Amino acid sequence: MPPRASRSAVLRALREALGPGKVVEDEEIVRLYSREPEGLEAPERPWAVVFPEEPRDVSAVARLAYKLEFPIYPQGSTTSLSGSAYPLEGGVVVSMERLRRIRSVSLVDSSVWVEAGVRIDDLNLELARRGYMFPVDPASSAVATVGGAINSGAGGMRGAKYGTMRDWVLGLHAVLVDEEGTTMFLGCRTLKCRQGYDLVRLIVGSEGTLALVPDAYLKITPLPENIVTAVAFYRSLGDLMETVVDIKARGIQPYIMEFMGENSVKLAASYARAPIEAEGSMLLVSVDVNREATERVLGELSGIMGSRALRVYTARSLEEAEEKKLFQVRRGLFPAQVEHARRTLGKDRVLVIIEDIAVPPSRLVEAVELIREASERLGFSVAVGGHVGDGNLHPAIGVDPEDPEMTRRAREWFTEVMRIAIKLGGTVSAEHGIGTLKREGLRMELEANNALKALDIMRAIKRAFDPKGLLNPGKVV
């Protein structure tokens, strides 16, 4: 929808409402808020970026957007990998980065009140001092913000045990794009809450299309007393998956359960320089334990993992795991994927396209095989890894963005991986979101489930929250 008011009228109104220093229209700076990873670039440059410093600033922007009819795009650190945060139709980016106060921490209430721009790792540093944690840990948690994680419904390595953002947001302030820029507190400050329809969970994961969220109450949990870790390497993915089944069948509930395919292990091991002999597929399992149970659980875990493995490495604590560099191969995955893409393509500038599907863990072996076949058919060397505990896979390929033919094949690959997820009873996005990249995937998934009407319902919900369609338009539905 073309904006009604002129650029100069909008900027003047924003400057008057927000005061000095909160509206930046410098073209070069605006460019920094017009892009996302995966090569996404705003087709039309936004007019400005605004930086709310108080929740009331967010409300003022929403009110003006409604009155003057210009689109607004809320942003955290733009690390969702789904295209949910970059602007599409000009308008104004609302960066939440200056809203970064931890307002209160209550161990008695098991909750923390935080502003949207607080980074997840910064929150965890603060909580760790009190022996607590916020367990949702997207791979980008060092820079990912609470607000961005709420918008994208983020998950992470601990997802199998702790779930995703929707399980940890107790309540939030929602700012509507309406006449008043209405601010409502939705949800509760308590762990139990039955407030009619669950609007909090509707907003979590809505990718900033329903309401702006300047702050939220999150649930927190005590840090585990101790964590034991085992890393094992397997000749075949089948052996690895049978081991996963055994671990689950014994009733062990892992804190982290990660796997990497052979290709990924080879790449990451050479990059990570860890003193472990890495070959075949890798399974990394951490289990949280009471200190007294350390030896018993680690013994049981390494016994199960070792029965089919080429070799197993273990650690009695996180400190020992770090000393032995047991997480190094897993951590080296992304840098290794980048380096691999550069080498195989012989280019400085490459894109690493990371998929984000989930299948029932029982279908993981099939999923990996089908993804490998599809990648080979389309001429890509795929690196597969992911959160095996919850069936979330992140296969990745390297693409030369200046090669239109390869870019076309990469799009086909992206769609094919989503098709595989749907075929195996999974979902097209586990934790990154729909954004612009998976709108067709969402439609495909709903169609396969005979649920296309859900799209109409979603659009009706969008209209109920944002009747003029000004909040992050062009995303999700």
Add this chain to the structure above:
Amino acid sequence: MTPEEAAEWVSRESSRCMFCGFCEAACPTLPLGPHRAYGPRGRVYLAGLAARRGELGAEGAAGIYSCLLCAACVERCPARIDIPGLVRAARMLLAEGYARAPGMVPVRVL
């Protein structure tokens, strides 16, 4: 290295950035600045812009000059981009007038 060679290198090195933002976690200046230009992700992009365009605005140049060259970001970068090197080279381009910025007087005319 001539300014032309430096500009070519800056352009190539900065084009490797995928904009993942992981570098920002380590940057001591970003939380104190007004926006992303005061962090490595912004500086890498702006350095490339300065090299390609031959000019940079005052805000962008301020971002380039706010860097402490501490190199904390380098370890975080999955593409292992030489971020402090880019900042130094961008400053050289600005200082020598290869890339013009408002308020900056090229050292050569002094």
